[in-house]
Amino acid sequence: MDRAVEPAATAPLGLDDVRAAARRLHGVVCRTPLLSSAPLDARLGHELVFKPEGLQHTGAFKVRGAYNTLAWMAERGALPQQVISFSSGNHAQAVAWAARRFGVRAVVYMPEGVAEVKRRATEAWGAEVRLRPQRAQAEAEAQQAAAAPGCALLPPYDHPQVVCGQGTATLEALEDGGVEERGPDAVRPLYDAVFVPVGGGGLMSGTTLVAKSLDARTAVVGGEPAAADDAARTLESGTLFRWEQPPSTLADGARTLSLSPLTWSILRTADGIRRVDESDLLRWTRTLQESLKVLVEPTSALAAAAAEQWLAEQDGPRRVLLVLSGANLDADTMRAIWAAR
Amino acid sequence: MDRAVEPAATAPLGLDDVRAAARRLHGVVCRTPLLSSAPLDARLGHELVFKPEGLQHTGAFKVRGAYNTLAWMAERGALPQQVISFSSGNHAQAVAWAARRFGVRAVVYMPEGVAEVKRRATEAWGAEVRLRPQRAQAEAEAQQAAAAPGCALLPPYDHPQVVCGQGTATLEALEDGGVEERGPDAVRPLYDAVFVPVGGGGLMSGTTLVAKSLDARTAVVGGEPAAADDAARTLESGTLFRWEQPPSTLADGARTLSLSPLTWSILRTADGIRRVDESDLLRWTRTLQESLKVLVEPTSALAAAAAEQWLAEQDGPRRVLLVLSGANLDADTMRAIWAAR
Numbered sequence: 001m002d003r004a005v006e007p008a009a010t011a012p013l014g015l016d017d018v019r020a021a022a023r024r025l026h027g028v029v030c031r032t033p034l035l036s037s038a039p040l041d042a043r044l045g046h047e048l049v050f051k052p053e054g055l056q057h058t059g060a061f062k063v064r065g066a067y068n069t070l071a072w073m074a075e076r077g078a079l080p081q082q083v084i085s086f087s088s089g090n091h092a093q094a095v096a097w098a099a100r101r102f103g104v105r106a107v108v109y110m111p112e113g114v115a116e117v118k119r120r121a122t123e124a125w126g127a128e129v130r131l132r133p134q135r136a137q138a139e140a141e142a143q144q145a146a147a148a149p150g151c152a153l154l155p156p157y158d159h160p161q162v163v164c165g166q167g168t169a170t171l172e173a174l175e176d177g178g179v180e181e182r183g184p185d186a187v188r189p190l191y192d193a194v195f196v197p198v199g200g201g202g203l204m205s206g207t208t209l210v211a212k213s214l215d216a217r218t219a220v221v222g223g224e225p226a227a228a229d230d231a232a233r234t235l236e237s238g239t240l241f242r243w244e245q246p247p248s249t250l251a252d253g254a255r256t257l258s259l260s261p262l263t264w265s266i267l268r269t270a271d272g273i274r275r276v277d278e279s280d281l282l283r284w285t286r287t288l289q290e291s292l293k294v295l296v297e298p299t300s301a302l303a304a305a306a307a308e309q310w311l312a313e314q315d316g317p318r319r320v321l322l323v324l325s326g327a328n329l330d331a332d333t334m335r336a337i338w339a340a341r
Numbered sequence: 342m343d344r345a346v347e348p349a350a351t352a353p354l355g356l357d358d359v360r361a362a363a364r365r366l367h368g369v370v371c372r373t374p375l376l377s378s379a380p381l382d383a384r385l386g387h388e389l390v391f392k393p394e395g396l397q398h399t400g401a402f403k404v405r406g407a408y409n410t411l412a413w414m415a416e417r418g419a420l421p422q423q424v425i426s427f428s429s430g431n432h433a434q435a436v437a438w439a440a441r442r443f444g445v446r447a448v449v450y451m452p453e454g455v456a457e458v459k460r461r462a463t464e465a466w467g468a469e470v471r472l473r474p475q476r477a478q479a480e481a482e483a484q485q486a487a488a489a490p491g492c493a494l495l496p497p498y499d500h501p502q503v504v505c506g507q508g509t510a511t512l513e514a515l516e517d518g519g520v521e522e523r524g525p526d527a528v529r530p531l532y533d534a535v536f537v538p539v540g541g542g543g544l545m546s547g548t549t550l551v552a553k554s555l556d557a558r559t560a561v562v563g564g565e566p567a568a569a570d571d572a573a574r575t576l577e578s579g580t581l582f583r584w585e586q587p588p589s590t591l592a593d594g595a596r597t598l599s600l601s602p603l604t605w606s607i608l609r610t611a612d613g614i615r616r617v618d619e620s621d622l623l624r625w626t627r628t629l630q631e632s633l634k635v636l637v638e639p640t641s642a643l644a645a646a647a648a649e650q651w652l653a654e655q656d657g658p659r660r661v662l663l664v665l666s667g668a669n670l671d672a673d674t675m676r677a678i679w680a681a682r
Binding site for chain 2: 039054055121124289292293294327331332335338339341
C-alpha cells in the first residue's frame with residue numbers, strides 16, 4: 001500500500017470549510033455546554049473553560065466528523081450504500097451513529113482489545129464490527145473493503161471533512177464565548193490557548209484551523225501520552241513516525257499509529273504537543289470528573305495535563321479552553337480512576 | 342421549641358413566585374442543559390429527559406433556593422450580617438456559595454458523618470462549619486443561633502423562598518422544552534410526569550408549583566428511600582412523621598427527619614411518593630452515570646427509580662422529566678457504584 005511520508009502540501013482547508021460543517025451539523029449534534037469550576041480555577045490561578053464532548057451523542061466528539069463527511073458526500077450525490085471504517089473505539093460508534101441517520105450500512109474494523117463499552121455501543125448503533133488481531137490489519141482490511149463498488153471509506157482522521165467536522169467543537173466554544181462580539185481587534189484573544197488530546201490529529205487539526213483563523217494569537221497545544229508520542233516525534237523530527245504496534249497507554253483514543261499527511265500538515269501550524277505521563281493522565285481524569293461533575297475518559301485528560309504544563313510556563317493568569325474528547329469508560333477504568341482515597 | 346404538626350394552610354405560593362425567583366437567579370445560576378440517552382430510551386420504551394443539576398454551581402440544585410432567599414431578603418433591605426443554616430451537605434454548600442455572593446458571613450451546623458466532600462466544599466466556599474453529633478441537635482442550635490441580632494436562618498426547605506428557588510429548575514426545563522409555544526391547550530402535556538428526589542420536600546414542592554400550574558395534567562412524583570420514608574408516611578397517614586435519628590440510606594440528601602408544614606401542604610397536591618430500595622438506588626446511580634455521562638449522586642437516582650416504578654404502570658410510551666439533584670460523591674461512594682462488573 002502506498003503511503004505518503006511527507007506532510008500534505010498546503011492544506012486547502014480554512015475556516016469557511018469548518019463553518020460549512022457547522023451548518024451541516026446544526027440541529028443534529030448537541031451544542032455541548034461550556035463548563036468551568038471555580039475551585040479548580042482558584043487552585044490553578046488561571047481561568048479554565050471546558051467543552052465536554054462526553055455529553056455529545058455517542059459520548060464523544062467523533063460524531064461531528066463522521067456525520068459531516070456523510071452529509072458532504074450526500075450533498076454531492078455520492079452517499080455510498082455501505083460505509084467502511086476502522087477505529088479503536090469512539091470513531092467506530094460515530095460512524096455507526098451517522099450511518100444510521102443516512103440509512104447507510106456501516107462496517108467497522110476494530111483491533112482486539114478495544115474498550116468493551118465502545119465495541120458494544122458500536123453494535124448497538126447498528127454497525128457490523130469485525131475484530132482483527134492487529135490495528136494495522138484492521139486498517140488495511142478496511143481500506144481494501146472500501147474499494148468495493150458502493151462502498152466508501154470514512155477514516156478516523158485522514159479526511160478533510162472529518163477534520164472540518166471535528167473543528168466545529170472549538171468553533172461552537174468560541175462562538176458561545178462571544179468571539180464574534182469581541183472581534184479580531186480585541187486587546188487579548190478570547191482564549192490565550194486551546195488544548196486538545198492528540199491521537200491521529202483530527203481534533204487538533206480542526207481546532208487549529210478554527211482557533212488560528214479567528215485569532216492568530218491563540219496558541220493551540222496538544223497533549224499526547226509520553227508512551228504514544230508519534231505525533232510529537234513527527235513534528236520534532238520532520239519525518240513521519242509510525243508505530244509498528246499500537247502503543248500501550250490508558251488513553252485508548254491515542255493508541256493511533258501515526259499522524260496522516262493531512263493532519264501533519266495542519267499541526268505544523270500549531271504550537272506543539274506536550275508529552276503526558278500515565279500518572280498525570282490518571283490524576284487529571286479523576287480531577288476533571290470531581291471538578292466538572294461529568295464523566296471524562298483518560299484520553300480527555302491529555303488536554304488538561306498539557307494545559308497544566310503550558311500554564312506553568314506563563315508569566316501571569318491566562319484564560320484557556322480545553323476540549324474534552326469523550327466519556328466512554330469501562331467499569332475497570334472507572335475503578336482505577338477512583339481507587340485512590 | 343414549638344413545632345406545627347399540621348400542614349400549613351393553603352400555600353400562598355404560586356407560579357408567579359417561582360417566576361420572580363427565576364428573575365433573581367438569571368445570570369447567577371447555571372441554566373443547566375437537558376440531557377437524554379437514546380440507548381436508555383430504547384431499553385425502557387419511554388422518552389426520558391433529564392435536568393442534571395449536578396452541573397449547577399456547587400454541584401447541586403440547592404444554590405437556587407439559597408440564593409433566591411438571600412436576594413429576596415436583600416430586596417426588602419433585610420439582608421442579615423450573618424446567615425445561619427443546618428444541612429446534611431448540599432444545602433450547606435449552597436448557603437456558603439450564596440452568602441459569599443452577598444458578602445454575608447455564613448455558619449452551617451452539620452451532623453457528624455456528612456459526606457466528607459460536602460463538608461470540605463462548604464468550608465472552601467468560606468462558611469464556618471459547626472459539627473454536632475446529632476442532626477436534630479444541629480438543627481436546634483442553628484435555630485437558636487439565628488435568633489441573635491443581625492442573624493437570619495436559611496433553612497434547607499422550610500421557607501417559601503427556598504421552595505420557589507428550587508422550583509426554577511423545573512421551570513427552566515419546561516421553558517427549554519417549549520412549554521410556552523405549546524400552550525395549555527396542547528393535546529398532551531409537554532411531560533406526562535416529572536420525577537424528583539424527596540428529602541425535606543423543597544425540590545418537590547417547587548416542582549409541584551411549577552408543573553401543576555403550567556399543565557395540571559402533569560403528574561409530579563417523588564422518590565424516597567424505603568428506609569427513609571418519612572414523607573411517604575406523612576402523606577399516607579395525614580400525620581407528620583418525624584424520625585428521632587436520621588435514617589440510614591445511601592441517598593444522603595434524603596436523611597432529613599421530616600417534611601415541614603410548608604412542604605407537606607404543597608406535596609398533598611402532588612401525585613405521591615414512591616419508595617426506593619437501596620439496591621435500586623445503587624443500580625440507578627450507575628445507570629445514570631453510564632447513560633448520561635455525568636456524575637450523579639445516589640439521592641438523584643431516587644427520581645429515576647420512582648420513574649421506573651411509575652412507567653411500568655402506564656399503558657403506553659410516556660415522555661417524562663427527571664430532575665437530578667446533584668453530583669457530590671465521595672470516592673468511597675464512587676467505588677461502591679462502580680464495583681460491579
